[in-house]
Amino acid sequence: MQVTTLSDGHLTLPRSLLFASLDPEAVDQILQARGIAAGPMHPPLNVTLLRHAGRLVLFDAGSGPGFQNTAGQLTAALDAAGVTPDEISHVVFTHCHPDHLWGVLDDFDDPLFPNAQYLMGEAEWAYWFDPNTASTISGDRASMAVGALRRLEVMEERLSRFGDGQEILPGVAAHASHGHTPGHMSFELRDGQQSLLIGGDAIGNHHVSFVQPEWAIGTDQDANLAAKTRLRLLDMLSHDQMQLIGYHLPKGGIGRVEKAPTGYRFISSFEE
Template sequence: MNRREHLKLTGLTAIAAVTGTIPPASTARAQTSTGATSLLVNLGVYRYRVGDFTVTAIQDGGFAGPPLERVITNAEFPAVQAALADAFQPTDRFPITFTTLVVETGQHTVAIDAGAAGFFGPTAGRLPAGLAAAGIDTAKVDVVLLTHLHPDHITGLRTASGDLLFPNATIHAPEVELGYWLDEATAGRAADAAKPFFQNAVRVLGPVSGAIIRISGEKEVIPGITAIPAHGHAPGHTVYQIASGNDGLLVIGDVANNPALFVRYPDWQPIFDMDRPMAVETRRRLLDRAATERLHVAGYHFPFPAHGYVRRDGSGFAYVPAPWLPQYG
């Protein structure tokens, strides 16, 4: 096993350990339809424009997350607490939320990632209800773009009965991710705590793996949406830049988890990143791109509605949530 492979597996074991006990896939599927309604009073649905495209952010829910002191590997705990206090966020735990995007381009209806569907417990899996509230027919979604294959991004592709949530969609996924998570030998070398991540990928994507379109390198995957390699958080982690007219949105997936920490301090390394030094390089590169090009930025784990802007601030960056701008006339 080479050093890079060791880093990946070590990082994955840490992710599994820090997030706590992971329920078996059968349990997770059953939890999708129970309990969440009472825990999430309001469905998170938010619509905005990127040029001529319509983007709908749908909050899938989340979970309590790990104790805060276990999250960042290279910063003093009081500094982490201070950063969150400055952002008026909890300083004892690290709550994690999930936001899927649906992009309507006029040619395609595109889902970017698909939610956790109960993998981390019953407080996630609200994507189907959110789609219904937004008036989006799952049969009309014809493209799915995956940033990577961690369970909180792909489990929602399957319904509680095991059917595909988007039955008519062509799935696009990073080639490196598919090669990693669907590989039996790699799964066999993983720690027991990490094996459910591999098993989940096989369950969700294995039956349709032959039909998945593999993404590699930076290229336009459908008109107006370009895939950009963003490795580090996961072996083949990929982000998507949306362009319409003079407007743009950089969908950064898990490049930065909580903006109060990892946008403000991009060199801080969360335990969730499988190759942390590479993730830092990727984070700085993409945040700099967003600041330079004045792009909207959408983060999968950002506070809902999970989009805003990035500007340079000292040795790091600052995240500015996008204001709600009503249209008059």
């Protein structure tokens, strides 16, 4: 397996979106210790590309042209990697938030990856494909639900669904990591003795969610379940010394997790 990450750019998010329910002084202390300046947050967007057994597989599809102007750079990143969109054989989704799903369509609302098969967890599909979700989800997320449904309708005929623990491609197993969204999935890659977890947004940042993984994060739809999932994954990753790719983690998102005096720490592969 050859695994790399491609940048789709970054987001610009107000701190209140992430940390509104937390003690501002405690959050600032964690962020300042990691050199993160005051003001909006700028999480990177790391799309994983897997080359294996004649397949070119993307995990998530980036933001596309209609989300934020600092994002939607996946096509340029693919070009820099020597890959054209029509060479992508599979697109596997962790979940249906805009920065992971909306990039499946191009500027003309046509499929960007014309030859790809799509794969998504059954629970995630069922939630976002339900037309009632847009009216029952919190008001600030309704447009996300409408945008997700439109893209799922385009992909429906070429999309396969799967459950927890299922081997979806050779060497790639689905790992339920619900909470950030109702059906969020991570993916465990194994090649010989080496293993790696593509974690999506189950561990959504390298600072607060590592130091205090039990704290609620505002972008998690079910914050309590997401915190339990986060703790379980961090414990597994540190205990098993499994590599991690996080969609919003720094420096390409590839690294490992180790225990710290308080919580855990993320060690980027570029720092080792």
